[in-house]
Amino acid sequence: MIDLQKEFIEFHDNIKLDDENQKLRDKREILLKKLKNNISDEAASYTTFNQGSYAMGTGIYPEDEDYDIDVGLKFDINKDDYDDAVEPKKWVRDALDGHTKHVDIKRSCVTVTYQENGKSAYHVDFAVYANDNSDGKMYIAKGKEFSDKEYRYWEESDPQGLIKLIKNKYSGDDAAQFRRTIRYIKKWKTHNFSSVGDSAPTGIALTILAYDSCFSVNKTTDWATKKSVYDDFSALHTCIKNIKSRFSYSWSELAQQMCYKISANLPVAPYSNLFSKMTDKQMDELYSRITNMLSKLDEVKGKTKRSEACTILVELFGEEFPVTVDKSIVGTSESA
Amino acid sequence: MRYKNSIDNIILEIDEQVEKLFYTYVENYDFAVESGGILIGTLNPAYNSVRLTNITEPFPKDIRTQYEFKRSEDGHQNAMNNFWEQSNFRKTYLGEWHTHNQKIPQPSHIDIKNWLKISKKKNNNSEWIFFIIIGTEEICIWTIQNKKIIKLERIENY
Amino acid sequence: MTDEFEEIINILNIRREVCFTRKESSHEDEEYMAAFFGSVFLKDGSRVELIIAFSKHFPLCFPDFFVKNNDEFRVHVEANGKICLYDKSSVLIKKDLKEQFLLDCYDQAIDILNILPGTDEYNSEIHREFCAYWLKVAMSRMVYSCFETAGVNYEEYSILFSGKKPIVAKSINDAEVIAYNNFSIKKEETDSKKDCLIIRLRLKSNLIKIKENYKLSEIRHYILDNVTASIKKRINKFFTKKVKNMTKYIFLIYETNFGDIIFGFRIEIVSRKYIQLSNATCAKVEPVYVERIDYSYLTKRGGSYSGIKDKKVLLLGAGSVGGYLANNLCQLGIVNLDILDSDIFSEENVYRHFLGFDAAIKNKLTYKADLIKEQLENMYPYVDIDSLNYKERSVEEFLINYNRLSNYDIIISALGEPSLNLEINSLLYRHNIKVPFICCFNEPYSIGGHIIASNIDRKSCLQCLYTKVNASDVTSFRGSLVETEQSFKKNVSGCSGAFVPYSCLDSQQTAIIAAKMTIQILQQNIKENMFESWIGSAEELEENGFKVSEHYKTVSDNKLFCKSDYMNSHCSICGKGD
Incomplete structure (x- = not known):
């Protein structure tokens, strides 16, 4: 196994997208300003917070350049006063509507889509919460504008608790390797699944798998320097191996065949299964792709040429993975 | 400038500065002695392509006569090492180039023997090794695939 | 003064029931201030006549006891009859208690005379x-x-x-x-x-x-x-x-x-x-x-190392470290030594080499290995050195027939060339040649030296120390005390005159540790792979504009750094990890 740590770190630098990113910050700030200026007087007061992968430190650049910004809006309301959970969502929609962007009430959020050259350039998801409830918990507004009543409801949610859990799982350099590994896996996902549809696992599902014991820190203390030397390749390899073994093989009623299935529950309210939206067949497909990734990683392990190892990793992760080469031996040449 | 191996669809992209350098040889061809050097560039497996970013030009220890060019290791290896280090270890040896007093160049027997020898080397980083001959009018590029010599076709810019 | 001697002799006479009387001075007594004569009976019934003599330095030195007319062998009694009382260096003389001091000495003298033939002490x-x-x-x-x-x-x-x-x-x-x-x-x-x-x-x-x-x-x-x-x-x-x-x-x-x-x-x-x-x-x-x-x-007189006489040692490199090391090994009792070195000894080496100027100006022998052979065989009887004077004396050539490595009980490389050392390591490992292998070399500017013993067990090998922590890539020596990728070669006159600056003391230090380790391995007191580094000051190195390694910073408080479990699972020679 050759040392690919530098390549992995460079790869990580190429794909990581975090809250520090000015472009994302600017876009978010503009929208929040608009929301503040235009929200109707009837609306309750609110505070905002960042949620999603950028807030967790596990964000990556989207392959299709459709940036995804997640903002939480905590309204100082009691959910019991709002029988229709969609009502507060409309405050947000109405405040942001009427501009060049496309604003949409989706099941779990209000989405503002920006387009550049006819393509979706980025979108901002505003999740709406009721934060002044008698039980002290926070609830997210679910449902679309014209959904049946049973699909418009409040659901207990703890996005900030989730961020805290992920952020506090490890500390210092160990935490950095944890976040890097999640980003590698997420990048593999975006490179290997088309972005549309539910066939791909969500980023948060993969994050929780890593969080929930699939990832372990891989470092060695160098006796010479007494410093920790991190090995991201091995950390990733182990994590993928563990994810693979999380699958169980069982009969699928729906597909009428044996399938590999996986589940992972959100460690905070509402403790839902993050793979629930994938069909058995999709999970089975995920299993085979995970297996394929593992065998590719094994192949990398056996390579002694840097260029060959990198080529496999490019295949797995895309062109963001750097292709380095060993020193060339030019020899002599004769021509006539 | 882009060239394609029609069999494997491997694309060789030649940077403009290298292209310009080649054409100065075409234009200033003086028939006195042959020139040559090594090809240096990066690998881009995501696009099944190889990019030619640099070449070396004759060094004093190379043997240059009217009909042959014998490239020594001196100078070229050093230059290669520098390109490698300065590129964060991305640039690699990609093959050989030399001039030939022919309008449309054709490889000689010596060339072919030499190319086969170089392609066989186990320590090449690139799966593809290219050979360029600069003629008095045209520049032609070959590669070796399964011990066979294949000429690359020029393709239009996209 | 004279009275004082009589005084304490009288005390002796009373306390030990003897009768010593003043003896008139004779020719042999010149160095003494006073002498007393008397006779005592020993345990076996024999009678011995004794002389007690005081020098002018008494009580700073012992009184001397002589057996008069000494005609037989007695232990602790010199041929002239003088009884050897104590090993003086180990006794603190009681200056203030002269009479007690004399009594103690007398008792000791009598005890010595009572050591009889056949006893263990005798x-x-x-x-x-x-x-x-x-x-x-x-x-x-x-x-x-x-x-x-x-x-x-x-x-x-x-x-x-x-x-x-x-x-x-x-x-x-x-x-x-x-x-x-x-x-x-x-x-x-x-x-x-x-x-x-x-x-x-x-x-x-x-x-x-x-x-x-x-x-x-x-x-x-x-x-x-x-x-x-x-x-x-x-x-x-x-x-x-x-x-x-x-x-x-x-x-x-x-x-x-x-x-x-x-x-x-x-x-x-x-x-x-x-x-x-x-x-x-x-x-x-x-x-x-x-x-x-x-x-x-x-x-045995040189410190007693048993079981090394029959051992066969191969020393690669007879430069600064190798030269001193060859001498150390011979002095420790190594007799069968083969030295391989292709260098010619020249005058400019004199101040960093065991060989002196006389060796440099001899015309008939020029190879370091030959000169060392000649010098050490002259210095130590029984030493038998083969200077492996083949036509081609390079290590590379020697290794072509790697099987000869198995002829030795230990192989020591003082080559200072990591790639050759790693090649030997690989040969030993690949061909399962179970001969301990020591590599020793200096670091520049007196910052330290390393002595690495490998191939004693198969848990680790030399290459483990040259393999990255997290991958099988071969890197520079991980125990290095100086930051890598600095060139230390000094040039005096062109390329052939290039040398790494270190003093002859560095080489001797490294050679001493290497020699000790060699003996310990041959005596099987070292049973596992290990390495030792001596740590010097960084002052000179830094003055010359070079940097110390991270490793140096962690060990600079010590004089010595030892490591035994240097196994690296990524090692491509002995590792199991990859």
């Missing part, structure tokens, strides 16, 4: 002292003895004569090697005979009474009385020989707790007709002092 002390007595009576008759005494009961060995002292050895050839290597005596100048009889005396025999002249019959009886039955017959047979003119040597081996002592006799018979030895009353018998220069005796 036996153990003989070793040291008998030979000194013997030397006195043998006067200038000396013989070198270079045979091993262990296991010798009755032998007839050769004796080599030349202008210098005769040399006794197991074979003529052995004697000639010593004569040539260590006494510069050429073969033509010698004459040898198989004329030395070696006899081992029975354990705990009485030692012979020391005299200047003996009769042959006296010797014969002494021998027959003090040998085991098994060799008695052979001795009798020897004495039935009929001779006319003859010179024979007889060496007697007397075993003590601290090893064998040897004393000898020279027997000369000049007769007109044949006579039987046992009846040769005309024989002239003289004591002969036997100077032992056999390997066991010499190396």
Whole structure:
């Protein structure tokens, strides 16, 4: 196994997208300003917070350049006063509507889509919460504008608790390797699944798998320097191996065949299964792709040429993975 | 400038500065002695392509006569090492180039023997090794695939 | 002052019930301020006359006790009768209590005189002292003895004569090697005979009474009385020989707790007709002092390392470290040493090499290995160095036939070339050659040196130390004390004059640790792979604009850094990880 740590770190630098990113910050700030200026007087007061992968430190650049910004809006309301959970969502929609962007009430959020050259350039998801409830918990507004009543409801949610859990799982350099590994896996996902549809696992599902014991820190203390030397390749390899073994093989009623299935529950309210939206067949497909990734990683392990190892990793992760080469031996040449 | 191996669809992209350098040889061809050097560039497996970013030009220890060019290791290896280090270890040896007093160049027997020898080397980083001959009018590029010599076709810019 | 001596002697007389009286000074008393004479009875009932003499330095030094008319061998009593009281360096003299000091010394003197033959103490002390007595009576008759005494009961060995002292050895050839290597005596100048009889005396025999002249019959009886039955017959047979003119040597081996002592006799018979030895009353018998220069005796005096005489050592590189190391190894008792080095020794090396200027200006030998061979064989008897003087002396060439590595008990590389060392490591590993391998080298500017022992066990190997922590890539030595990728080579005159700046003391330091480690490995006291680095100051290095390594920063408080478990699972030679 050759040392690919530098390549992995460079790869990580190429794909990581975090809250520090000015472009994302600017876009978010503009929208929040608009929301503040235009929200109707009837609306309750609110505070905002960042949620999603950028807030967790596990964000990556989207392959299709459709940036995804997640903002939480905590309204100082009691959910019991709002029988229709969609009502507060409309405050947000109405405040942001009427501009060049496309604003949409989706099941779990209000989405503002920006387009550049006819393509979706980025979108901002505003999740709406009721934060002044008698039980002290926070609830997210679910449902679309014209959904049946049973699909418009409040659901207990703890996005900030989730961020805290992920952020506090490890500390210092160990935490950095944890976040890097999640980003590698997420990048593999975006490179290997088309972005549309539910066939791909969500980023948060993969994050929780890593969080929930699939990832372990891989470092060695160098006796010479007494410093920790991190090995991201091995950390990733182990994590993928563990994810693979999380699958169980069982009969699928729906597909009428044996399938590999996986589940992972959100460690905070509402403790839902993050793979629930994938069909058995999709999970089975995920299993085979995970297996394929593992065998590719094994192949990398056996390579002694840097260029060959990198080529496999490019295949797995895309062109963001750097292709380095060993020193060339030019020899002599004769021509006539 | 882009060239394609029609069999494997491997694309060789030649940077403009290298292209310009080649054409100065075409234009200033003086028939006195042959020139040559090594090809240096990066690998881009995501696009099944190889990019030619640099070449070396004759060094004093190379043997240059009217009909042959014998490239020594001196100078070229050093230059290669520098390109490698300065590129964060991305640039690699990609093959050989030399001039030939022919309008449309054709490889000689010596060339072919030499190319086969170089392609066989186990320590090449690139799966593809290219050979360029600069003629008095045209520049032609070959590669070796399964011990066979294949000429690359020029393709239009996209 | 004089009164003071009388005062304390009187106290002695009263307390020990003796009667010492002032002795008028005589010729031998000149160095003494006062002397007292008296007699004492020993445990065995014998009476001994003693003299107690005080020097002007008393009580800063001991009073001297002499046995008057000393005519027999006594332990701790010098030939002139002086009793050897204490090992002075280990006793603190009680200056303020003179009378007690004298009493203590007297008691000690009497205790010494009471050590009787046959006791353990008597036996153990003989070793040291008998030979000194013997030397006195043998006067200038000396013989070198270079045979091993262990296991010798009755032998007839050769004796080599030349202008210098005769040399006794197991074979003529052995004697000639010593004569040539260590006494510069050429073969033509010698004459040898198989004329030395070696006899081992029975354990705990009485030692012979020391005299200047003996009769042959006296010797014969002494021998027959003090040998085991098994060799008695052979001795009798020897004495039935009929001779006319003859010179024979007889060496007697007397075993003590601290090893064998040897004393000898020279027997000369000049007769007109044949006579039987046992009846040769005309024989002239003289004591002969036997100077032992056999390997066991010499190396034991150098610090006693057992079990390394038969070991075969290969030393690669006879540069600065290798030169000192070769010397250390020989001095420690290594006898079979092969040295491979392709360098020529030149004058400019003198101040960093074990070899001196005289070696540099000799014309006939120029290779370092040859010069070291010559010098060390001259310095140490028994050392047998093969300077592997093939036409092509390079290590690369030597390794082509890697099987010869298995001929050694240990391989030491002082090459300072990591790629060659790693190649050897790989050969040893791949071909399962289980010979311990030591690599030793200096770091520049006196910052330290490393001694790496590998191939003792197979848990790790040299390459582990040259392999990255997290991958199988080979990197520079991980225990390096200086930051890598700095060039330390200094040029004085072009490329051939390039050298790494370090002082001869660095090389000696490295060589000392390497030599110690070699012996410990050969004696199997080191049972696992390990390495040791000595850590110097970074001052000079930093003054010259270079940087220390991270590793140096973690160890700079120590003088030594040791590491045994340096296994690296990523190692491509011995690793299992990848």
